[in-house]
Amino acid sequence: xxxxxxxxxxxxxxxxxxxxxxxxxxxxxxxxxxxxxxxxxxxxxxxxxxxxxxxxxxxxxxxxxxxxxxxxxxxxxxxxxxxxxxxxxxxxxxxxxxxxxxxxxxxxxxx
Amino acid sequence: xxxxxxxxxxxxxxxxxxxxxxxxxxxxxxxxxxxxxxxxxxxxxxxxxxxxxxxxxxxxxxxxxxxxxxxxxxxxxxxxxxxxxxxxxxxxxxxxxxxxxxxxxxxxxxxx
Numbered sequence: 001x002x003x004x005x006x007x008x009x010x011x012x013x014x015x016x017x018x019x020x021x022x023x024x025x026x027x028x029x030x031x032x033x034x035x036x037x038x039x040x041x042x043x044x045x046x047x048x049x050x051x052x053x054x055x056x057x058x059x060x061x062x063x064x065x066x067x068x069x070x071x072x073x074x075x076x077x078x079x080x081x082x083x084x085x086x087x088x089x090x091x092x093x094x095x096x097x098x099x100x101x102x103x104x105x106x107x108x109x110x111x
Numbered sequence: 112x113x114x115x116x117x118x119x120x121x122x123x124x125x126x127x128x129x130x131x132x133x134x135x136x137x138x139x140x141x142x143x144x145x146x147x148x149x150x151x152x153x154x155x156x157x158x159x160x161x162x163x164x165x166x167x168x169x170x171x172x173x174x175x176x177x178x179x180x181x182x183x184x185x186x187x188x189x190x191x192x193x194x195x196x197x198x199x200x201x202x203x204x205x206x207x208x209x210x211x212x213x214x215x216x217x218x219x220x221x222x223x
Binding site: 031033035040041042043044045048050056058059090098099100101102103104105 | 142159212215216
């Protein structure tokens with residue numbers, strides 16, 4: 001089954017404790033992205049990647065890092081999480097076509 | 112940059128037809144996409160218009176007018192399960208059209 005998976009689905013952490021949210025897709029897609037979704041603000045792109053070792057900032061990259069060492073994986077790293085990073089996070093991937101596939105989401109609470 | 116405007120909420124009854132509008136301002140245009148998101152769920156792709164006109168997929172249709180920088184999503188024979196948020200999206204020319212920019216979404220409430 002074609003899918004994008006994210007882990008963990010839910011996470012409660014404390015300010016300053018480094019965390020990584022993993023994302024993996026099994027569709028051999030070149031393009032992958034991370035979004036955060038906050039009430040009233042819609043989906044905002046954090047980082048995106050056009051292929052292995054090619055990444056670029058989205059609209060809200062501050063406080064986040066990404067890497068793309070393999071085509072299927074695109075982890076999101078929060079080196080020192082802060083409460084304003086409490087949000088719902090989505091990973092997504094697409095081929096050269098328009099359809100973008102989203103993962104199930106990761107709900108993060110930073111205390 | 113890009114900006115998209117959608118109504119924040121639309122209400123309708125089962126069996127009715129509803130139209131969700133999207134106006135956009137872009138420095139370049141690649142196409143308009145629509146996504147559906149149920150509460151607690153992930154966005155799912157609905158449709159894409161690159162050229163002017165109407166694209167139909169079952170009960171859902173999407174329309175684009177590039178000269179008016181305007182599009183809409185038309186939902187017919189509404190069902191309760193259509194209650195969800197709907198987002199329009201365009202590609203950002205400044206990133207070679209690699210980045211997808213979303214509107215803030217329209218919440219559709221379908222009542223019996």
